Amino acid sequence: MKVLITEKIPSSAKTILEGQGVEVIEFTEDRPMTREELLTMAKDCQGIISMLSNKIDKELMEACPQLKVVANYAVGFDNIDLAAARERGIKVGNTPNTLAETTAELALSLMMSVARRLPEAFANVKNGEWKRWLASGFLGRDLKGKTLGIFGMGEIGEAMAYKCARGFDMKVLYCARSPKKNAEEKLGAQKVDFDTLLQEADYISVHCPLTPETLEIFNKDAFNKMKKAPIFINTARGKVVNQVDLDEALKSGKIAGAGLDVTEPEPLSPESPLLKHANVLITPHIGSATHETRTNMAALAAQNIMAGLLGEKLPAEVK
Numbered sequence: 001m002k003v004l005i006t007e008k009i010p011s012s013a014k015t016i017l018e019g020q021g022v023e024v025i026e027f028t029e030d031r032p033m034t035r036e037e038l039l040t041m042a043k044d045c046q047g048i049i050s051m052l053s054n055k056i057d058k059e060l061m062e063a064c065p066q067l068k069v070v071a072n073y074a075v076g077f078d079n080i081d082l083a084a085a086r087e088r089g090i091k092v093g094n095t096p097n098t099l100a101e102t103t104a105e106l107a108l109s110l111m112m113s114v115a116r117r118l119p120e121a122f123a124n125v126k127n128g129e130w131k132r133w134l135a136s137g138f139l140g141r142d143l144k145g146k147t148l149g150i151f152g153m154g155e156i157g158e159a160m161a162y163k164c165a166r167g168f169d170m171k172v173l174y175c176a177r178s179p180k181k182n183a184e185e186k187l188g189a190q191k192v193d194f195d196t197l198l199q200e201a202d203y204i205s206v207h208c209p210l211t212p213e214t215l216e217i218f219n220k221d222a223f224n225k226m227k228k229a230p231i232f233i234n235t236a237r238g239k240v241v242n243q244v245d246l247d248e249a250l251k252s253g254k255i256a257g258a259g260l261d262v263t264e265p266e267p268l269s270p271e272s273p274l275l276k277h278a279n280v281l282i283t284p285h286i287g288s289a290t291h292e293t294r295t296n297m298a299a300l301a302a303q304n305i306m307a308g309l310l311g312e313k314l315p316a317e318v319k
Ligand code: DGY
Pocket: 052, 073, 074, 075, 076, 077, 099, 236, 285, 286, 287, 288, 289
């Protein structure tokens, strides 16, 4: 059996697979695979460990007649055509229960950095502009006691809620399909409708999957409903935001700043108008990027592959 790993990931994956007698081929160059390379390398594989930058669609599945399982090296799976996989009996796995804390830590880092204007303050020091202590310079805003609106209360949203409620005494409002009893009982979190979240939050953190319902849900209408000029954080997917409208909202002061780990497209062009705002901090999709988490993700991806090859239920199967 042969498995393709489409980018360099921790060796835990390869160790697990080779330990079970699987032949592993890896794309190890320091650049994403081209589509042609993906189609060529995957064609006689039974399994693929894919990255969120790999489009796993009908064309690819047709080019890989022996494919049994795709293990996405991410919790999100909007790069995979699930219906096409289902039609062909190809199982799809992802990596939940590995990256929630790590991604929430990044969301919190962005939130704190934008709230305290760290990008501007660092640029000031770096550019030799720091001349004296300023009584009224770089005034930011506190987190303690403020209202956080969480859009998408899956495991990452809940981890964020916990950190903010426990660490900063923040009031947590959230939007989700179903109520989260644990967060409500333990943290006093309140489920609200989208408009209430927009109107009442001092900080908004996005943690939803990308679906037809969430596509560009943060658009002009949404930004216009924001009453408290919140700081806007997105560590989910770039496409949940209309970036032209986000740029406008920053210009008009509808929002006070933004911390984005995800953009559309990725990579974001250095010419993007978003980069011209002093109160915007953008990172290159590093939500799950810690040594510990990536090692755990690699192991889970390999376990998903093994189960798929053996015709068993995947430990983390996307249905
Ligand atoms: C995910 O897991 O979906 C993240 O975006 C990748 O780190």
